[in-house]
Amino acid sequence: MTRTYAVVLAAGQGTRMKSKLYKVLHPVCGTPMVEHVVRNISELGADKIVTVVGHGAEKVQEQLGSESEYVMQEEQLGTAHAVQQAASLIEGLPGITLVVCGDTPLIRHETMQQLIEHHQDEKAKATILTAMAENPSGYGRIIRDAEDNVSKIVEQKDASPKERLVKEINTGTYCFDNEALFKALKQVSNDNAQGEYYLPDVIEILQKQGETVAAYATDDFSETLGVNDRVALAEAERIMRGRIAEKHMRNGVSIVDPASVYISSETEIGRDTVIQPNVIIEGTSKIGDDCEIGPSSHIKNSQIGDRTTVHSSVVTSSTIGSDTAVGPYAHIRPDSQLGDSVKIGNFVEVKKSALGQGSKVSHLSYIGDTEIGTNVNIGCGTITVNYDGKEKHVTQIGDDSFIGCNSNLIAPVSIGKGSYVAAGSTISKDVPEDALAIARARQENKEGYVQKLNLKK
Structure with missing residues (x-):
């Protein structure tokens, strides 16, 4: 059985995000982008996952933990240079290597599996994941020959007017014969305007060697979205939210x-x-x-x-x-x-706090650091006074107790099983079982008091 490896590119800082948080750690539906990618690869049953880290390496490793192995890209010198950093872990091993960017959280594991299967069916040394874009502006174009084979990848700035009309684009996700990949990486040059080593150059090198280069087109362009700024992050969030909602509705x-x-x-x-x-x-x-x-x-x-x-x-x-x-x-x-x-x-x-079966706190109450038994009724406006200014304390209320409205229970205090606390009471001492606790001032009415006040005005 063919062994499968994966290299996840997660070394970039992501300056366009304008954030203190490293790009691949920005969450999509609560999970960091890079974790979406690694989890999807894990569902393929990959034999080894290598994440290339750089900026924020410790944070990325802390997030992913043992889900991946790691290599460091000290300087960001391009995508080919990034993949080359994984040589110490997988170079020379027979099998297939999947290369995925850590900022593409929407690629499903099913699509990755289909890419690998197409790569094997075509007996290719490299297979490119492509997609059809209504507006391909800014993407590298996939140029095919008369037999529908990939002849080259041409970047937007280098494309002829005819090539710019092509809607099939390079998504930046690849499948390689692992041994051929690392041999070709040693031949990649940085003789370009950016002075960087680009992974698509491996495709050209393999073609010149007469090797088969294939392409697999996903039918869902949204899967290929790479998140480079907050606008794309929001779009990825919208798409992922829709997927999650659909999954639950179908279930x-x-x-x-x-x-x-x-x-x-x-x-x-x-x-x-x-x-x-x-x-x-x-x-x-x-x-x-x-x-x-x-x-x-x-x-x-x-x-x-x-x-x-x-x-x-x-x-x-x-x-x-x-x-x-x-x-x-x-x-x-x-x-x-x-x-x-x-x-x-x-x-x-x-x-x-813990409330036992059948207990009720129906209105306008604060229950803090409290253990309430079963079938207890807490009246409106009740407060468990748990803080003395320095420490928190526990209130215990036994089963079948009744706490009247507007009661203050000053912790630490225990209200016994089956007991009653009269409305308006401030309880600062323990209440025995089956007792009635009343702790409020006796009412006194001063008749004619308002008239006397009025005479003073």
């Missing part, structure tokens, strides 16, 4: 308005879940079956069970059980755990 998810929804490439969504307009789902979120994610909700790195509703709310790095309702206008902050059949109502904020 049984209803997305009311796909154009308005953002779903990360790593999100999982169960069948018969409905995603309403203007929803953002980021990171490694997982949403169960039969859920409804209501308008303008924002979910990040969170797990949501089956049949749960999140309406116009924010959920971050938390776990929500099944048959639970959140919102509208709730904020579930990191490290929160909501059990099954929990209700979190409007204008409720939950931070680093």
Whole structure:
């Protein structure tokens, strides 16, 4: 079986991005561009992936980790020079080498596979991935002979008027016989205006040697988009968002308005879940079956069970059980755990807290650093006072407790199982099980007081 290698070109800084972040690390649908490329290559089952790094090398390696091996291009002297840096790892090995730019996140692994298969079928030493462009301006053109073989790649500036009419363009992705590639790389010259070593020169060298050079045309031009600036980044994001939405819809998810929804490439969504307009789902979120994610909700790195509703709310790095309702206008902050059949109502904020099955916080409350048992009712306006100005403290509320409206629970404090806290109380001592806690000033009415005030005016 033919061995397959891949070289990912990721050494450029990307000055046109005008960013402190290195170009290939800019995210598309939540995942850095270079990681999209490497993951797609990994799906091919490549025997070895070599990423050529330069600017931001440490950051790129930190992002990709063990998904790739790495070589350094100290000076950016062109694409052929970049591939040459991989010689220490793969030169002389029999097999096929795929060369892909790290700023082309939209190339599918299926297209890469088709490119490799075409390369093998044609018994070629080099195969170019091409595409048909409605407006090919700025791209290198693929010039074919009468037998439909590739005769040359001509750059826009060097093309004749007739050649400029050609719509088949070079995408910058190639498949090579690995041994032939590295032999030809040693013959590439930098005798050009930029003084750089260009990978397309390998094509000309192989042709002059009488070797077969083939081309495989993808039928989706958008796959070939290279991201060099923020405009192209936004376009890549738009295309990727559409792909992700389509994947989920074909898997049984209803997305009311796909154009308005953002779903990360790593999100999982169960069948018969409905995603309403203007929803953002980021990171490694997982949403169960039969859920409804209501308008303008924002979910990040969170797990949501089956049949749960999140309406116009924010959920971050938390776990929500099944048959639970959140919102509208709730904020579930990191490290929160909501059990099954929990209700979190409007204008409720939950931070680093756990709520047991069937518990409810229905309105206008702050629950922070709190452990709430099962079937607990938290009245409107309740606050767990968790911060003393220096440290955070925990509030514990036992099963089947009832916390009346406008209560302040000053942590650290424990509310016993089955107990009641009277509305308007400020609780600073532990409450035993099955007790009623009342902590508020006695009401006193001063009759005629307003009339006396008026007489003083």
